[in-house]
Every structure is written in structure tokens, then in C-alpha cells.
Amino acid sequence: MKAEIIAVGTELLLGQIVNTNAQYLSQGLANLGIDVYYQTVVGDNAARLQQAIETARSRADLLIFTGGLGPTQDDLTKDALAELLGRKLVMHEPSMAKIEKLFSSRGMHMVESNRRQALMVEGAEALDNETGLAVGNALTADDKHYLLLPGPPREMKPMFDGPASDWLRRISGRTNALYSRILRFSGIGESSLEAALLPLIEGQSDPTIAPYAKEGEVAIRLSTKGVNEAEAYARIDGMVKQIEALVGQYLYAKEDIPIEQAVVNQLRNSAQTVATAESCTGGLLAELLTSVVGSSGAFGGGVITYTNAMKHTLLGIPLGQLEGEGAPGAISESTAALMAERIMETAGADFGVSITGVAGPSSSEGKPVGLVYVAIAAKGLDTEVHELQLSGNRGVIRLRAVKSALFRLWKRMSGI
Amino acid sequence: MKAEIIAVGTELLLGQIVNTNAQYLSQGLANLGIDVYYQTVVGDNAARLQQAIETARSRADLLIFTGGLGPTQDDLTKDALAELLGRKLVMHEPSMAKIEKLFSSRGMHMVESNRRQALMVEGAEALDNETGLAVGNALTADDKHYLLLPGPPREMKPMFDGPASDWLRRISGRTNALYSRILRFSGIGESSLEAALLPLIEGQSDPTIAPYAKEGEVAIRLSTKGVNEAEAYARIDGMVKQIEALVGQYLYAKEDIPIEQAVVNQLRNSAQTVATAESCTGGLLAELLTSVVGSSGAFGGGVITYTNAMKHTLLGIPLGQLEGEGAPGAISESTAALMAERIMETAGADFGVSITGVAGPSSSEGKPVGLVYVAIAAKGLDTEVHELQLSGNRGVIRLRAVKSALFRLWKRMSGI
Incomplete structure (x- = not known):
């Protein structure tokens, strides 16, 4: 047709x-x-x-x-x-x-x-x-x-x-023709994923392996044609095992769901909650989490502290940490850690996630566009801070920062 | 050609x-x-x-x-x-x-x-x-x-x-270029806008009037051809005046900018600031405001209070207001007003905007999907609360609620 x-x-x-x-x-x-x-x-x-x-x-x-x-x-x-x-x-x-x-x-x-x-x-x-x-x-x-x-x-x-x-x-008339499964990855680009899978892609015949980019994340579609569903999925499952051996550390779902859905599912399964503190992403992290139906059981709330004054007022971060000669500044590892810890404590949540950085178009505190710190605080455990160097325009940097924060949270929860 | x-x-x-x-x-x-x-x-x-x-x-x-x-x-x-x-x-x-x-x-x-x-x-x-x-x-x-x-x-x-x-x-061989101007509207649907403008559209020859929908808002494109830029824009300006006479109360910009950009422009021009408190929109209001380059001068921050506990912790709203026999509940006119006032005070902002409602897919507090309250608090003035009945799926209701809140804020600032 x-x-x-x-x-x-x-x-x-x-x-x-x-x-x-x-x-x-x-x-x-x-x-x-x-x-x-x-x-x-x-x-x-x-x-x-x-x-x-x-x-x-x-x-x-x-x-x-x-x-x-x-x-x-x-x-x-x-x-x-x-x-x-x-x-x-x-x-x-x-x-x-x-x-x-x-x-x-x-x-x-x-x-x-x-x-x-x-x-x-x-x-x-x-x-x-x-x-x-x-x-x-x-x-x-x-x-x-x-x-x-x-x-x-x-x-x-x-x-x-x-x-x-x-x-x-x-x-x-294609009712039973095509069987497929989507694998979703985060923390890896489309071209790197394709390069890592090249031995499988070049040798592929059945199932076919098609990588594609999807709103700040990467997906692979495995497809096979067959008259028999059981046999088709057995072939697909065999290929999934080979892919996991190569890039399993980036694989967060064997179904077509975004990382925010995977995070909410994981939180609900473990009856835990997260709270968020955002600076440069301006609410996008909370917005993606709450776009998931049923997120209210996993997410109580968060703050957007776009200015230093708001970081002080809403999170109680000392102004000496944020401003003045020799201060780490708002865009720093230690501020990211404080933001995550304070919102976790304030909200009484099991995890606190923070994002602070420079989304552009101009630099801030003398720090370059694309420099972003993501912190993951977890009750009773050390806070993790990740430094990211992101590229793209303002909207792309914000989306990548949020997707990366969600993936780091998901990994921390999953113990991967 | x-x-x-x-x-x-x-x-x-x-x-x-x-x-x-x-x-x-x-x-x-x-x-x-x-x-x-x-x-x-x-x-x-x-x-x-x-x-x-x-x-x-x-x-x-x-x-x-x-x-x-x-x-x-x-x-x-x-x-x-x-x-x-x-x-x-x-x-x-x-x-x-x-x-x-x-x-x-x-x-x-x-x-x-x-x-x-x-x-x-x-x-x-x-x-x-x-x-x-x-x-x-x-x-x-x-x-x-x-x-x-x-x-x-x-x-x-x-x-x-x-x-x-x-x-x-x-x-x-033509210097006969096309000149056009975009007018952007909020608070009115595409079909109602066209109906209001029907006398102009039916009688139209030059400039042409073309309405179209654009991400939760409506726009009109006025176009004319002419050898002379001044003459072309004089014709367009004449038509703009006729349109303003019919639907001026919904017109927020005579250029192609979204309502969040118009709000940020207005705030910066008057050196005022806004702070936000969101429930059902989960951060989308703050996210749209901060998507505007230069918004940090106009927006200090906000909170997402998705649960009653967070409304109490972050905004100090009494639990008796939110829960229990006879309480107005989280989705009410009075809670919306309190949220807007409290975040305005906490942030030391000139305006506070809040959104609380039911984005769906299921009802909440026995209130129907699509019922949303938007409150606009302004320093030293009475708080306005608007009750909205929105339709669409969860994502559409959230977007419409946020666009409506931005338009109400813009109107309040503009004194329209």
C-alpha cells in the first residue's frame, strides 16, 4: 500500500x-x-x-x-x-x-x-x-x-x-504482521548508542534494530515479522539480552515510557517520595514528574528558586554561600547539594533532587552556558552531585538537564 | 510568480x-x-x-x-x-x-x-x-x-x-514584497474570534485576515502586498484599529509572541516581579515564565505544592482550610487566594499567581475534572479569583489553566 x-x-x-x-x-x-x-x-x-x-x-x-x-x-x-x-x-x-x-x-x-x-x-x-x-x-x-x-x-x-x-x-491487512518492542535509554546519545550496537546492527537480519531519538532520550525499536506471536517475542527477547550485555547501564525501560514515568513507577513501587529544587530549569523537572498520571503519590512538591534571594528564603541557604568574594556561588557543587538536601528535609521526602546551572543564552557568575550541577539527596545517605556540560540552545539545555537529573535519580533508586 | x-x-x-x-x-x-x-x-x-x-x-x-x-x-x-x-x-x-x-x-x-x-x-x-x-x-x-x-x-x-x-x-523582477503583522489573542477561542471578526473577514480584500490557533492561544495574520513599505503598514494599521474595536479586550500583543513573553515584558517595563504557587499544573506556569530569556528580572521563584502537606509546609496554609468536614478544600476559591497571597508575601513580589484544580484523569475532592481556580494577588490590592471550567485531557487542561492564568495576570497589570 x-x-x-x-x-x-x-x-x-x-x-x-x-x-x-x-x-x-x-x-x-x-x-x-x-x-x-x-x-x-x-x-x-x-x-x-x-x-x-x-x-x-x-x-x-x-x-x-x-x-x-x-x-x-x-x-x-x-x-x-x-x-x-x-x-x-x-x-x-x-x-x-x-x-x-x-x-x-x-x-x-x-x-x-x-x-x-x-x-x-x-x-x-x-x-x-x-x-x-x-x-x-x-x-x-x-x-x-x-x-x-x-x-x-x-x-x-x-x-x-x-x-x-x-x-x-x-x-x-497488516493485523498480525509486525511485532516490535521499544527499549528506552538515557545518559547516552543516539550516535554513541548506535556505535556501541554496531556489531549487532551490521549483522542484523531479524529482528531489525532501529535507534531513534525521542524528546531528549534515545530509543531502539526491535521489530520482527512472523505469524506466531510467541516465536516473534522469543526472537526479540534474545536480541534484548545481547543489547543489555553491551549497553545495559543506560537501559531504563523495556517499554515505550519516558524517564519521568520510570521514576514515578519506581517511587510508587517502593512507596517512596521525591521533592525538587530547581534553579535554571525553572519548574520543568516538577512539570515532567507531575505530567505522569498518579504522580501525586510519589511527588509532594518542590520549589523554583530562580534568584539567590529565593534560594535563601525558600531553602534557607546562607547568602554567604551564594554571593560575595570567595563564595561558591549559586552555580556550584555545594549549592546543588544544599538545595537537594534542604528540599528533601522540608518536604519530608525520601529523595531530594536539585538542578542549578547556566541555561543561557548568556553566562552567569562567570560560568559558561551549559554548565549544570545535578544533586541527588537520599535520606540517611551521602548526597551525590554530578557536573554536566550540556550543549544546545536554552530550551535544549533545560530539557537535557532535567532528563539527566531524572536518570540519575532512577539509577540511584535502582542501585545501578 | x-x-x-x-x-x-x-x-x-x-x-x-x-x-x-x-x-x-x-x-x-x-x-x-x-x-x-x-x-x-x-x-x-x-x-x-x-x-x-x-x-x-x-x-x-x-x-x-x-x-x-x-x-x-x-x-x-x-x-x-x-x-x-x-x-x-x-x-x-x-x-x-x-x-x-x-x-x-x-x-x-x-x-x-x-x-x-x-x-x-x-x-x-x-x-x-x-x-x-x-x-x-x-x-x-x-x-x-x-x-x-x-x-x-x-x-x-x-x-x-x-x-x-x-x-x-x-x-x-519584483520588489513587490509581502508585508504582514501578527496579532495575538488569549481568553478567546479560534471560532469565537472568527465569528466576532466575520464582518471584517467577509468584507476583506486587502489586507487579508487569517486567524489560526497557536499552542493554547489564537493569532491573526494580516497581510498585504505593496511596492511601498510605509503604505503597506498604513493599510495594516488601519485594519488593526478596526479589529481592536471588536475584540481589543483579548488582544495582548501586536507581534508574534506568546503570552508568557508579554507578561515578562510588562513586568520588566514596570520593574515589578511575580511569584507562583502551583498545584495541578505542577510547575508548568513557572516553566513557561522562565522559558523567556531575561525572565530572572521579573520572576524570582515559586513553589509547587502538589499535596496538602506541602501547601501547609511551604505556604503555611492551615490544614483546617484544606481537609476535614466543612473545609473549603484544596480546590477552592479561598485556597487559591491564600496560595497567591502567601507566595507573594514569601517572595516579596509585586504579584502572586496561583493555580489549583483538577487536571484529571480522575476527579479530586469530589470535584470534576477541568475545574480550576486561578488567583491573582497584587500588593496592597484585593486578590482576584477566577473559576475556570476547562476541557481536554490532562496535558491540555494544564496548558489551558496556565495560559489563562498568564492572561489574567497580564490583564491585571495592563488595567484592561
């Missing part, structure tokens, strides 16, 4: 946003064993959109659209496709009910255009939108398949991963 | 990289007053690449390629285009000399395939590659224009900004 991805939106043609949807869908389709031959971007213009559809169906079996399902007059994807297929748009009542309920629960007046989000191309299957109002459409007509997804990534991703992938497996 | 951008590379179709080149080129072409009607991605396959070229020249005057100029057998862009045009590939001697010099200066053996990077489509103009070896090609044939740029962004960008833009100005 040959697929073409069509992103609809003038903002893409003007370069106001980058087409990350195409990448996400391409990866997802590769996982489903569906080949993508073209990606196309077209603006919010009915004639050019229809021309793009004509071109795509002359060279692909499956057309996947993102964007143009919203409420405004610019949102034309369903209208354009329906007209080309000679079909009507029909109201999807459950979606309409959801929209009406939302507006009435908020006591807001629903403008008429919102009804457009509940329309479907006649004959299409509705795909539920978990995180938004526009209903997805999945349709087969004249041997061509059409999948209409919303444009905003936070709506598109759950719809693609959920109901759209189920539909794609059904139409591509 | 209508342009189409064609990115060549199987790694794009597999989702291994994201097509940032298309965004960069689209922005650059808009600045040159050249309309982009389509972006296409095709793999390293001669037949499909030629098919993409055929399609593109049936609907565009200018084809801009990125990728496929390198040394390997996979790099096919010049070969495919030359064959379609019935032209030969010829050696560009200055580029060849540059390649030979590089290899000999490094004492490296030059493999034969490197010569391919100095080849040109017969009749093309050479575009110097400041940061790499593959020479760019610019060519006009049968009234169609072809611009061949390298794929790696660090080679593509300087070539586009330099010699390619000179060539584009020459062939387009």
Missing part, C-alpha cells in the same frame, strides 16, 4: 509553522509497514486542494490529510473531498452532542460555525477526537482510502495513534 | 528528520514577494522524482529543490532534472578545484564520487556553497525556473540567503 500525506494550511506555505505532522505520521506509517511515497503541503484554497487530491490519488492508494477540519471558513478539507467524490457532508450526531455539551457546560454561546466540526463526508467512519472537537473521517471510495485528521498536533497524535491506526491496520 | 518547494530525501518520507528547509524557504520566499502554492517531499528515487518535477511544472513557474546534490548514488536531483530537460551534466571547474584543494589540504584521498558534487545541469548558473562542497544550480528553461539547493540546512541557508536570493530577485 502506497501512502501520500497531504498537510493543508496556508500557515505552512508561509513558513509560519513547520510541518512536524508529516514526520510524526511518516514514522507511524513506517511502524505499520505502510510506505510513504510523497508528502504534500497545500494552502487553504479549495481549487488547489482538489488538484492536490487528484494528483495524490493518481499515484497513491491511501491519502492522509492533516488540517482543515476546524470551524472556520478556511477549513475546507471535508468540503473539497466530498465535492470531488460527489458525496454530501452529513452531521455526526455524537460529535455535535459533544460540542453542544461543552459549550453549555461552560455557559458559552456556541457560534454556528462550530457545527462544521461535527460534519463528516457521507459514508465515512467517525474517528473520535480525544483532545478536541473536530471529528476525524476514515473513508474508502473507488479503491482509494482517505484518512482526515485534525491539524493541531495535540489532536492529531492521539487520533492517529488510536482509532486511525486501528483503521489503517484493518484496511492494510 | 508561483513557486513549489520540492524536498528530496527518503529520510524525510521515513520521518527520520523534519522538513525545516520548507519552512525556511517559505518564509524567505514570502519576504521576496513570491507565492508558494505547494510543498512536496519525494524520496531518492529517479522515477518518482521526475514525476514530482512534471507535476510541479504543470502548476508552478519556479521549482525550488533541496537535497540530492551530494556525492552518493542516492543523490539524484541534478541527474533527474537534466534527463527531463534533455541536457547533459557538465563539470563546474571552480567547484572541482575547491573540492580537490580541500581533500589535498587535509591529506585525504578523494573518492571518485566526490566529483559529482561539482557537476551542473548544462546552462545553469553556479551558486557558491560557502559551507559545503555541493555547488548550487540556478536555471531557466522553457519559461520555467529551477533552483537546486543542498539539503543540509547549514549549507542551504547561506546559499539561499546569498546568491539564490539575488537570482530570485532578478528572475521575479
Whole structure:
């Protein structure tokens, strides 16, 4: 099955946003064993959109659209496709009910255009939108398949991963084709991981080994095709053992979960808690921990002490430690250790994690951008402090510092 | 002049990289007053690449390629285009000399395939590659224009900004550039904003008005073409006034900045500071504020009090307020107010912002998912508390709560 991805939106043609949807869908389709031959971007213009559809169906079996399902007059994807297929748009009542309920629960007046989000191309299957109002459409007509997804990534991703992938497996007949397992690593870069695994990758045939980077961490996908699930996973498990022998010290999960989820799982399993004290990461560490459902049992809270005054007020760190001639300063091993210990004590937690450093763009205390100290305090034990030299822009340094802190905490808890 | 951008590379179709080149080129072409009607991605396959070229020249005057100029057998862009045009590939001697010099200066053996990077489509103009070896090609044939740029962004960008833009100005003969301004709104949805502006949008000709959603907020793009910058912006400013009359209460910036940037700007301009106390948003409010470069002058710090015990320990909120028969509870108007006031006092800040609520997936204190209280405390003034009913999944509710808190703070500071 040959697929073409069509992103609809003038903002893409003007370069106001980058087409990350195409990448996400391409990866997802590769996982489903569906080949993508073209990606196309077209603006919010009915004639050019229809021309793009004509071109795509002359060279692909499956057309996947993102964007143009919203409420405004610019949102034309369903209208354009329906007209080309000679079909009507029909109201999807459950979606309409959801929209009406939302507006009435908020006591807001629903403008008429919102009804457009509940329309479907006649004959299409509705795909539920978990995180938004526009209903997805999945349709087969004249041997061509059409999948209409919303444009905003936070709506598109759950719809693609959920109901759209189920539909794609059904139409591509690939229900049992591919077995795979994800291994997740932290504390090692993608290229170093690939280099360490090179003997396995070069000799690989089955299962295949595909490393890829994932939001500040690295993952490996092991895949094998087979008719028999038990046999497929036996082959995968054999490969996992070989990989563990080479890079086991960086492997934190044999499933597709981020390090913050692994940390929360570990804390909950051992009925322990952590508290956080952040400077340069400004709350990102706490934010990632609390993004995990059920984190309240493992994380009580923390502080963001962005200035020296706040390090003194909220954590009781002496100003003489932070400022003045010969003081270690805010960005130092000893301040990191104090921050972790004080928040652990204040919160009555089993672990305290702190991050202090220079996220950039300019240096601070005469210390270079990318210098970050991470401390892990543990009740009744010595505090560990790690000095990191991170590269990247401000956002990247903050993310890497937080991921590294989470991995150090996970290692300390796991005794690895 | 209508342009189409064609990115060549199987790694794009597999989702291994994201097509940032298309965004960069689209922005650059808009600045040159050249309309982009389509972006296409095709793999390293001669037949499909030629098919993409055929399609593109049936609907565009200018084809801009990125990728496929390198040394390997996979790099096919010049070969495919030359064959379609019935032209030969010829050696560009200055580029060849540059390649030979590089290899000999490094004492490296030059493999034969490197010569391919100095080849040109017969009749093309050479575009110097400041940061790499593959020479760019610019060519006009049968009234169609072809611009061949390298794929790696660090080679593509300087070539586009330099010699390619000179060539584009020459062939387009247009100084008729596109002028645009972005207006950013908060506290209103995309569809409500469009409904409010419908009289303007329906009557619009020049400037055009295009609303779009952007990470929890809404933006409008006003665009006009003109030979004269002053005249173009005078037209845009006139439209801005009409828009302000309709929805001015939601407009927080006349430039493309997120609400957290507007808040930090406002605080710095008035030499004031804010401190934060978060429950259900777990640090996201502080994280967004500190993502702004220069936020340390405006934000000293904050606390994440995820549990009642931490609300008591870090903010001194009486446990009787939070727990027990008849207590308002953690998710209440009065607790939100206390959190904002206490963190403002503790931090010695001018403003205190708090968020407490139910991000889900399950209800808490018997209160429904999506119920969130935001409080804005201001030194010497009454504390404002807003009750929000938010929809979406856990991540969406958290983001909306934080964006709403930032907007309420911005409004309070602005006296709107």
C-alpha cells in the first residue's frame, strides 16, 4: 500500500509553522509497514486542494490529510473531498452532542460555525477526537482510502495513534504482521548508542534494530515479522539480552515510557517520595514528574528558586554561600547539594533532587552556558552531585538537564 | 510568480528528520514577494522524482529543490532534472578545484564520487556553497525556473540567503514584497474570534485576515502586498484599529509572541516581579515564565505544592482550610487566594499567581475534572479569583489553566 500525506494550511506555505505532522505520521506509517511515497503541503484554497487530491490519488492508494477540519471558513478539507467524490457532508450526531455539551457546560454561546466540526463526508467512519472537537473521517471510495485528521498536533497524535491506526491496520491487512518492542535509554546519545550496537546492527537480519531519538532520550525499536506471536517475542527477547550485555547501564525501560514515568513507577513501587529544587530549569523537572498520571503519590512538591534571594528564603541557604568574594556561588557543587538536601528535609521526602546551572543564552557568575550541577539527596545517605556540560540552545539545555537529573535519580533508586 | 518547494530525501518520507528547509524557504520566499502554492517531499528515487518535477511544472513557474546534490548514488536531483530537460551534466571547474584543494589540504584521498558534487545541469548558473562542497544550480528553461539547493540546512541557508536570493530577485523582477503583522489573542477561542471578526473577514480584500490557533492561544495574520513599505503598514494599521474595536479586550500583543513573553515584558517595563504557587499544573506556569530569556528580572521563584502537606509546609496554609468536614478544600476559591497571597508575601513580589484544580484523569475532592481556580494577588490590592471550567485531557487542561492564568495576570497589570 502506497501512502501520500497531504498537510493543508496556508500557515505552512508561509513558513509560519513547520510541518512536524508529516514526520510524526511518516514514522507511524513506517511502524505499520505502510510506505510513504510523497508528502504534500497545500494552502487553504479549495481549487488547489482538489488538484492536490487528484494528483495524490493518481499515484497513491491511501491519502492522509492533516488540517482543515476546524470551524472556520478556511477549513475546507471535508468540503473539497466530498465535492470531488460527489458525496454530501452529513452531521455526526455524537460529535455535535459533544460540542453542544461543552459549550453549555461552560455557559458559552456556541457560534454556528462550530457545527462544521461535527460534519463528516457521507459514508465515512467517525474517528473520535480525544483532545478536541473536530471529528476525524476514515473513508474508502473507488479503491482509494482517505484518512482526515485534525491539524493541531495535540489532536492529531492521539487520533492517529488510536482509532486511525486501528483503521489503517484493518484496511492494510497488516493485523498480525509486525511485532516490535521499544527499549528506552538515557545518559547516552543516539550516535554513541548506535556505535556501541554496531556489531549487532551490521549483522542484523531479524529482528531489525532501529535507534531513534525521542524528546531528549534515545530509543531502539526491535521489530520482527512472523505469524506466531510467541516465536516473534522469543526472537526479540534474545536480541534484548545481547543489547543489555553491551549497553545495559543506560537501559531504563523495556517499554515505550519516558524517564519521568520510570521514576514515578519506581517511587510508587517502593512507596517512596521525591521533592525538587530547581534553579535554571525553572519548574520543568516538577512539570515532567507531575505530567505522569498518579504522580501525586510519589511527588509532594518542590520549589523554583530562580534568584539567590529565593534560594535563601525558600531553602534557607546562607547568602554567604551564594554571593560575595570567595563564595561558591549559586552555580556550584555545594549549592546543588544544599538545595537537594534542604528540599528533601522540608518536604519530608525520601529523595531530594536539585538542578542549578547556566541555561543561557548568556553566562552567569562567570560560568559558561551549559554548565549544570545535578544533586541527588537520599535520606540517611551521602548526597551525590554530578557536573554536566550540556550543549544546545536554552530550551535544549533545560530539557537535557532535567532528563539527566531524572536518570540519575532512577539509577540511584535502582542501585545501578 | 508561483513557486513549489520540492524536498528530496527518503529520510524525510521515513520521518527520520523534519522538513525545516520548507519552512525556511517559505518564509524567505514570502519576504521576496513570491507565492508558494505547494510543498512536496519525494524520496531518492529517479522515477518518482521526475514525476514530482512534471507535476510541479504543470502548476508552478519556479521549482525550488533541496537535497540530492551530494556525492552518493542516492543523490539524484541534478541527474533527474537534466534527463527531463534533455541536457547533459557538465563539470563546474571552480567547484572541482575547491573540492580537490580541500581533500589535498587535509591529506585525504578523494573518492571518485566526490566529483559529482561539482557537476551542473548544462546552462545553469553556479551558486557558491560557502559551507559545503555541493555547488548550487540556478536555471531557466522553457519559461520555467529551477533552483537546486543542498539539503543540509547549514549549507542551504547561506546559499539561499546569498546568491539564490539575488537570482530570485532578478528572475521575479519584483520588489513587490509581502508585508504582514501578527496579532495575538488569549481568553478567546479560534471560532469565537472568527465569528466576532466575520464582518471584517467577509468584507476583506486587502489586507487579508487569517486567524489560526497557536499552542493554547489564537493569532491573526494580516497581510498585504505593496511596492511601498510605509503604505503597506498604513493599510495594516488601519485594519488593526478596526479589529481592536471588536475584540481589543483579548488582544495582548501586536507581534508574534506568546503570552508568557508579554507578561515578562510588562513586568520588566514596570520593574515589578511575580511569584507562583502551583498545584495541578505542577510547575508548568513557572516553566513557561522562565522559558523567556531575561525572565530572572521579573520572576524570582515559586513553589509547587502538589499535596496538602506541602501547601501547609511551604505556604503555611492551615490544614483546617484544606481537609476535614466543612473545609473549603484544596480546590477552592479561598485556597487559591491564600496560595497567591502567601507566595507573594514569601517572595516579596509585586504579584502572586496561583493555580489549583483538577487536571484529571480522575476527579479530586469530589470535584470534576477541568475545574480550576486561578488567583491573582497584587500588593496592597484585593486578590482576584477566577473559576475556570476547562476541557481536554490532562496535558491540555494544564496548558489551558496556565495560559489563562498568564492572561489574567497580564490583564491585571495592563488595567484592561
